[in-house]
Amino acid sequence: AQKVTQAQTEISVVEKEDVTLDCVYETRDTTYYLFWYKQPPSGELVFLIRRNSFDEQNEISGRYSWNFQKSTSSFNFTITASQVVDSAVYFCALSERVGGTSYGKLTFGQGTILTVHP
Amino acid sequence: EAQVTQNPRYLITVTGKKLTVTCSQNMNHEYMSWYRQDPGLGLRQIYYSMNVEVTDKGDVPEGYKVSRKEKRNFPLILESPSPNQTSLYFCASSQIPQETQYFGPGTRLLVL
Numbered sequence: 590a591q592k593v594t595q596a597q598t599e600i601s602v603v604e605k606e607d608v609t610l611d612c613v614y615e616t617r618d619t620t621y622y623l624f625w626y627k628q629p630p631s632g633e634l635v636f637l638i639r640r641n642s643f644d645e646q647n648e649i650s651g652r653y654s655w656n657f658q659k660s661t662s663s664f665n666f667t668i669t670a671s672q673v674v675d676s677a678v679y680f681c682a683l684s685e686r687v688g689g690t691s692y693g694k695l696t697f698g699q700g701t702i703l704t705v706h707p
Numbered sequence: 708e709a710q711v712t713q714n715p716r717y718l719i720t721v722t723g724k725k726l727t728v729t730c731s732q733n734m735n736h737e738y739m740s741w742y743r744q745d746p747g748l749g750l751r752q753i754y755y756s757m758n759v760e761v762t763d764k765g766d767v768p769e770g771y772k773v774s775r776k777e778k779r780n781f782p783l784i785l786e787s788p789s790p791n792q793t794s795l796y797f798c799a800s801s802q803i804p805q806e807t808q809y810f811g812p813g814t815r816l817l818v819l
Contacts (some may be wrong), residue, residue, distance in 0.1 A: 622805045634810040692804040693757055697750040
């Protein structure tokens with residue numbers, strides 16, 4: 590069974606600090622997909638990134654960066670120079686095949702609540 | 708505008724009174740899915756559908772039913788709601804499940 594663990598329940602930082610959100614996953618499949626979503630206080634879910642298991646290149650998008658390491662089954666998310674608007678709940682998610690056929694089953698981590706103080 | 712809509716957005720009901728939460732997408736997506744969000748548990752998948760008339764259980768399907776008679780609609784049915792189904796529900800869609808999912812705005816349900 591697939592499993593996603595976000596061990597940090599809550600993180601509190603001061604504006605301009607860098608912060609890393611950890612995500613560790615378990616899967617028996619060799620082909621899978623990983624996602625990060627953001628849920629701001631307004632409640633909607635906002636897509637941040639999608640990564641397939643064959644692409645281990647790290648990615649940077651503005652102040653956001655992601656470190657994917659298959660060797661440690663981790664897909665960590667770093668915010669550089671955090672801002673108050675980054676305050677949100679962040680979810681890591683894993684999609685793998687069920688029964689060798691479809692990727693329909695999606696497993697989310699418990700989420701990390703990030704609070705950025707001015 | 709590409710979107711996933713859910714109705715109602717808020718619902719208070721009583722134990723045992725059947726209810727349906729509708730979900731509709733206008734992107735011609737084949738894949739649709741329902742999740743519930745509870746504090747400390749993240750989002751858990753209830754049911755998903757790979758296409759019309761093709762549905763399957765997620766991690767927490769007990770107490771729920773779904774149907775997919777048309778591509779755009781994927782209603783969630785609670786035949787006999789119980790207080791432990793009080794939660795925030797999200798519907799999502801994508802062309803295929805490996806792709807980015809577009810989420811609806813959520814439905815907050817309170818079962819008394």
